[in-house]
Amino acid sequence: MKIRAATKADMAQIFQLEQAAFGAHCYPDFLFRQLLDLWPHYLLVAEHDRACNSSLAGFVVGGIGESRHQGWIMSLAVDEQVRGAGIGKALLQTLLDKLSADGCQQIRLTVHPDNRAAGLYHALGFIHESTEADYFGPNEPRHVLLRSA
Ligand SMILES: CC(C)(COP(=O)(O)OP(=O)(O)OC[C@H]1O[C@@H](n2cnc3c(N)ncnc32)[C@H](O)[C@@H]1OP(=O)(O)O)[C@@H](O)C(=O)NCCC(=O)NCCS
Numbered sequence: 500m501k502i503r504a505a506t507k508a509d510m511a512q513i514f515q516l517e518q519a520a521f522g523a524h525c526y527p528d529f530l531f532r533q534l535l536d537l538w539p540h541y542l543l544v545a546e547h548d549r550a551c552n553s554s555l556a557g558f559v560v561g562g563i564g565e566s567r568h569q570g571w572i573m574s575l576a577v578d579e580q581v582r583g584a585g586i587g588k589a590l591l592q593t594l595l596d597k598l599s600a601d602g603c604q605q606i607r608l609t610v611h612p613d614n615r616a617a618g619l620y621h622a623l624g625f626i627h628e629s630t631e632a633d634y635f636g637p638n639e640p641r642h643v644l645l646r647s648a
Contacts, residue, residue, distance in 0.1 A: 500556065500586060502593050505535060505542040512555040513544065520576035524635070531560070534573070538562050540601075543594055545577075545586050556581050559590040561598055561606075570603035575616070588619055595623065595646070604648040609634060609641035620644050 505513060514528040535542055541561035547554055557577035561570055572594065577587045598606055608625065610617050625644035634641035 500548055500589065501546045502543055502590060503546070504539060505544045505558065507532070507535065509544050509555060509558075510535070513542075513558045516555060516558055516576045516578060517574060519579065521574075524639075526574060534560055534562065540597060541594060543590055545590055547578075547581070557586050557590055559587075559594045561594050563598075563601075563603070564607075568602055568604045570598035570601075570606040572606065572608035587616070588623070591619065591623060599648060606646045608644050610644060612640055612642055617642070617644070620646075 510528070510531055513531050514525075517525045517531070531542070538561065541563075542558070543560070544558045545556045547556045555578070557575075559575045560573045562573055563569065564571055572591065575587060575591060577590075595606060606625075607628070608620065610620060612630070621644075623646070625646045628643045628645040630640065630642050632640045634643075
């Protein structure tokens, strides 16, 4: 599996992965195009090892907060057919390393209280910081997790 920075040619497949993972609650396609302009080093894709309908196995995207010492993980998704094989962890670890190398001392993300992805985040050093019952609107609670350098 190869992890690399995304290019404009990856936009459609990234959005497909996002849609498949988050359904109606996904980011809009044009956001990814703008994230590519904002933080090209923090939009990473994992390529499938073998020939598949889609060449991307997953992606992760991060950004920088109000202070350049504060990073955010904005989205992470892996093709359902290849989950549980370490791809999500590898994507996330690569992005965490980049954000840390760029001076981010605190990195945050949000996760739904029922999402098993929390296990992956805890394994990579994230701890619970707070919970907002309506983070993304009514009935859209999220835990905010924090990883400190
Ligand atoms: C979360 C996600 C990116 C993990 O990707 P992955 O390649 O399957 O993850 P890895 O194989 O590297 O790590 C697996 C870990 O993820 C966690 N996990 C989350 N969802 C899981 C699932 N459906 N099945 C198995 N493990 C899952 C487990 O803690 C697991 O840890 P373990 O191996 O110690 O049991 C992937 O399940 C996914 O795309 N989910 C839908 C989108 C999503 O919820 N994104 C996160 C939003 S906050």
